Amino acid sequence: MDDRLSQDFPVDWEEDHYVSRREFFKFMTLASGGLAAGSVALAAWSRLPRERRSFERALIAETQDIAVGGSLQFSYPRPGDLCILMQPAEGNFVAYSRRCTHLSCPVEYQPDQHRLYCPCHNGAFAVSDGHVLQGPPQRPLPRVEIEVADGKIFATGVAAS
Numbered sequence: 001m002d003d004r005l006s007q008d009f010p011v012d013w014e015e016d017h018y019v020s021r022r023e024f025f026k027f028m029t030l031a032s033g034g035l036a037a038g039s040v041a042l043a044a045w046s047r048l049p050r051e052r053r054s055f056e057r058a059l060i061a062e063t064q065d066i067a068v069g070g071s072l073q074f075s076y077p078r079p080g081d082l083c084i085l086m087q088p089a090e091g092n093f094v095a096y097s098r099r100c101t102h103l104s105c106p107v108e109y110q111p112d113q114h115r116l117y118c119p120c121h122n123g124a125f126a127v128s129d130g131h132v133l134q135g136p137p138q139r140p141l142p143r144v145e146i147e148v149a150d151g152k153i154f155a156t157g158v159a160a161s
């Protein structure tokens, strides 16, 4: 406590070491600023493009197993990592993780609308490249890299979103 104040109010107050309102608000402003800066940094980081992750090459299907406009489910790279393979046009095979990038509900192929639809919160992704078409997801669907050789379709990696 400052000396003049102590003379005007000669009270021995044990709580003298308590922080002043000004110090409290200064601390709260700094803490809020730190949290805001952290949130901005985290949001920026989550939007950075992710690199491709290679996994062991795995046979998914044979080209004859999937019709034009059809789809087929598989797991990659681990059992339980649900993915979907589609043939939106003759000879054009694409595959994505089925896990919606919002809250992980499984997406479904809607060939007539050229999209993968998530029924949980009305999200949708383009079949062409997995970008978000609508709804709350902020990141595209992770694309499964595929290779077609001798009538066989292989998964070779995952381009994370």
Ligand code: FES
Pocket (backbone or CB within 6 Å): 100, 101, 102, 103, 104, 105, 118, 119, 120, 121, 122, 123, 135, 136, 137
């Ligand atoms: S979980 Fe897919 S839109 Fe919410």
